Amino acid sequence: MQEREYEQEIDLREVFLLLKHNLIAIVATTLVSAIVGLMITMFLITPQYEASATMIVNTRQDQSATVTNDQITSAKNLVSTYSIIVRSDTVLMPVINNLKLSETYEELSKKVVVSAVDATQVMRISYQNPDPQYAKTVVQEITKVAPGVIQDMVEAGSVKVISEARVGTEPVSPSIKKNTAIAGILGMALIVAVVLIKELFNNTFKTSEDIQSRLGLTVLGVIPEID
Known part of the structure; x- marks a missing residue:
C-alpha cells in the first residue's frame, strides 16, 4: 500500500x-x-433583445368578493394551463396574422416563453428577437389576444395585464x-x-x-x- x-x-x-x-x-x-x-x-453571433410583459391569473370573473387562499392556490395552478394556451396556435396564429409576421407558428412558439413569477399567480410572457421593437410588438399583441382566448377556452377566471410589454436596452444574449x-x-x-x-x-x-x-x-x- x-x-x-x-x-x-x-x-x-x-x-x-x-x-x-x-x-x-x-x-x-x-x-x-x-x-x-x-x-x-x-x-x-447576432445579439438578441428580450421583450416581456406580466399578466395575473384569476380563477373567477367577479373580483368584488374577498379572495381566499384556495382561490389563490387554484390561480397558481392555472398558470401552467394558461401558459400552454398562450403558446398554442389559437393565440399565436391570430398574432401572426394581425402583425403579418414572416415567422411560422412553429418558429414563433419556440421563441415565446411563458413562466410563473416566483411561484405566484403572475405569469411572465417573453420573446427574443434581434430587433428590440419587433420583439416588443409581438409581446404586446400576445397580451391583447391571449386574455379573450383564455376566457373562451377555460370558461372561468380571467387574465389581466399587470405590466405592458417592455424591452431592454441591452441584448440578453450572447x-x-x-x-x-x-x-x-x-x-x-x-x-x-x-x-x-x-x-x-x-x-x-x-x-x-x-x-x-x-x-x-x-x-x-x-x-x-x-x-
Missing part, C-alpha cells in the same frame, strides 16, 4: 512538473482561445464574458490534454530518476553532456 501511494505521489509530481514545463504554451493557448471566443461572440470564459477554459483543457497524451505515449528516458522509477535499476553512473 505504501509503495502504491509513493508511486501515485511521484506520478502527480511528474504531472505537475510537466504542466509547469509547458506553462507558456498552456497560457498562450488559453489566451488565444479566449480572444477567438470574444471575436466570434462580438462579430459572428454573453460576451461567458462565451470568452468558456472558450478560454476549452482551449486550456485542450492544450493540457494534448500535453498529457503526448507524454503518455513518450516512452523515452529523460533522467536517471526515470530509469530507477520505471525499471527498478540502480544507476551506476551518468555520462555528462559537454559542449
